[in-house]
Amino acid sequence: MSMENLAETFVELADTLVADFDPVEFMHLLADRCVTTLHVDAAGILLVDHHGELQVVAASSDRARLLELFELQHRQGPCMECYLTSAPVTVASFTETPQRWPEFSSVAGDAGFGALHALPMRLREQTVGALNLFTVAEGVLSEPTLRVAQAMADVATIGLLQAQVISHRELLAVQLQKALQSRVLIEQAKGVLAERLQIDMSRAFETLRRYSRSHNEYLSKVAEDVIAGTIDMSALKVVSTADLSARRPQQ
Structure with a gap:
């Protein structure tokens, strides 16, 4: 973890915290x-909705998202406990026995x-x-890494609350509910793109994000247009194809 990379990360996060920012894209x-x-x-990332229920708002991979959904469906696990106790929770190994959350640990191990x-x-x-931070290797992250991670979580929390009067909890609930909706x-738009463009769900999501950024539109607005069929699908195909060529190894 270089200091230059760390500084760039916090600058980018802070730069996103502008008026009327998109909370889903930020997460x-x-x-x-x-x-x-x-x-x-x-x-x-899990956020609580206006009913007091945790929801998956963002994930860096489908594996992580499905694991988070499994935990919420079973209403128990380390991530949920972290929220309920407002304290960090560490599982250094999913293969050690006995496990406090055996079903979650088994699914996490199966996910790699x-x-x-x-x-x-x-x-x-x-x-x-x-x-929630997942690693393929077993073991505990270093204290400096965990301090940086907590600082990033704190920045995100401030970003969600910045435009709200904290004492008015109803206003926060509205913003969080909008993010969850x-x-x-x-998710619906990802399915539509995956079917129309014959690509997987991960590439469909990356296509949505790249299109929204290049056209300076909210990610949620682009998703609405995809679902409604009012977006130029050929333009999305170009974005998806460009993404494919960018990822293809050099010959």
Whole structure:
């Protein structure tokens, strides 16, 4: 973790915190930067909705997203405990026995992960979710890495709360609910693109993100247009093809 990379990450996160920012895109940016800056293998973010229920808002990979969904469906696991206790939770190995969460540990191991660190997203006494870091290797992340990770979680929490009067909890609930509703639209749009362009779900999501950035539109708005069929599908195909060529190894 170089100081230059770390500084660039925080500058990018801070630069995104402008008026009327897109919380869903911001959460995905945070998840991606956790992977590249902290050198973990995947990251996921859970936020609480206006009913007090945790929801998956962002993940750096489908494996991490499905694992987070499994935990929420079973209503137990390290990430949920992190949110409920507002304290970090570490699982240094998913293969050690006995396990506190045997079903979650088994699914995490099957997904290829060896360890997990869950960090609370909180500001003072208010906890809005959890930032979860997955590694393929077993073991505990270093203290400096965990301090940086918590700082990134704190920045994200401040970003969610910045435009709200913290004492008015109803306003926060509205913003979080909007983010969660946008997440549903994005998942639907991913399915539409995957079918129309014959690409996998990960590439469909990356296509949505690149299109939204290049056209300076909210990710949720692009998703709505895809679902409604009012977007130029040929333009999206160009974005998807460009992404494919960028990832193709040099001959």
